[in-house]
Amino acid sequence: MQLYTVLHFSAAGWSLEYKSIEQCVDDATAPKLQYILVEKDVFSADTEPAPELVQSFQIPARLLADVYRRSNGFFSSAEAFDQNGHLQSCYTCFRVLVKMAARDASSSYTWHEMTFCSRWIAGRCTILCIGASSSFKELLQDAHKRLEAALPLAEPYSLHLPLVEAVIAMQDLSVWYVRDIVRSVEKDRSLPARGSKDFVMMHEGARHAIHSFETLSVTIETVEAMHQHIALLADKSKQASGIEPKTLLKVRMHMAFQARMLRNLLLRSQSNKERLQNEIALAYNMIAQRDSQVMTGLGEAARLDSGAMKTIAVVTMAFLPPTFLSAIFSMSFFNYTPEQTGTGWSVSSEFWVYWVCAVPLTCLTLAIWHWRQQRVQS
Incomplete structure (x- = not known):
């Protein structure tokens, strides 16, 4: 027989015990108000929840499908009334996810996937x-200590209020952990250069902030769905007795306050996400500015090199005509010794050989250069 941790209410207050599911549900002497705490997430695991749990809490078969087990939150309810319109039974099932990230923006984190029936x-x-x-x-016990005096214990949603209070406390920790990550990034923005480790930290923090915003949004929708169900029960009770019970009104007002508190946390979560995106954008802009300065320096160096090459080209062009002339007149096609020939300065009749070789070779060289330029451009 499997034993579960049970937090129950008695004359001495709230206390912890270990009981079986039969002792909690089927025993007539069992406490009227109790929580059965199962630390292992048997709802999300591949294994099926214990049949006695499914039967005792009338968990709908559709909620055991993979699409609901992998979901980030939902709310389901079922109630029964007698012929006079008085509430006889009420079953609810809802799911909440909370992500706890490490404050140092490392890749370590913890998912709290909780399902309540x-x-x-x-x-x-x-x-x-x-x-x-x-x-x-621990958060649930602290919530009971704070709410015990003002908690109407006879209503269907009386025990939901401490649950939601504990979820709010967990979501608050999740949001502030992300805020600590954002603050550490903002303090280091004055660093002259960021390394790859800093960018990994910022992107890890952004991932945590996105998950925090997502889970908070779904949690708000879940709490508001519970609040709407309480309003439905209040309308049914008012139709049956002509007046809404003060205790049910008190529960409804308190849960409305809790929904507003979660919305406040959602705004802070959104602020964390936007602040972190702002820091990422600032880091990229600083890198772009630094790269622009480097490119400016490279452009100045290229300009100086271009001036030097221009000077070399001018000098080369200045000496090219004399070089060409000296090469021509140094050939054996010319005779500068008229005293030996008696005919004065003369040019060989074979001078055409030079042009026959030089012109085609020059054209071939220019054609090869042109072909290479076309190939590079294409």
């Missing part, structure tokens, strides 16, 4: 908490 029958309420970690148990 409640069973309320004639004032007796039991909530199954699947995936409830030790930190969540």
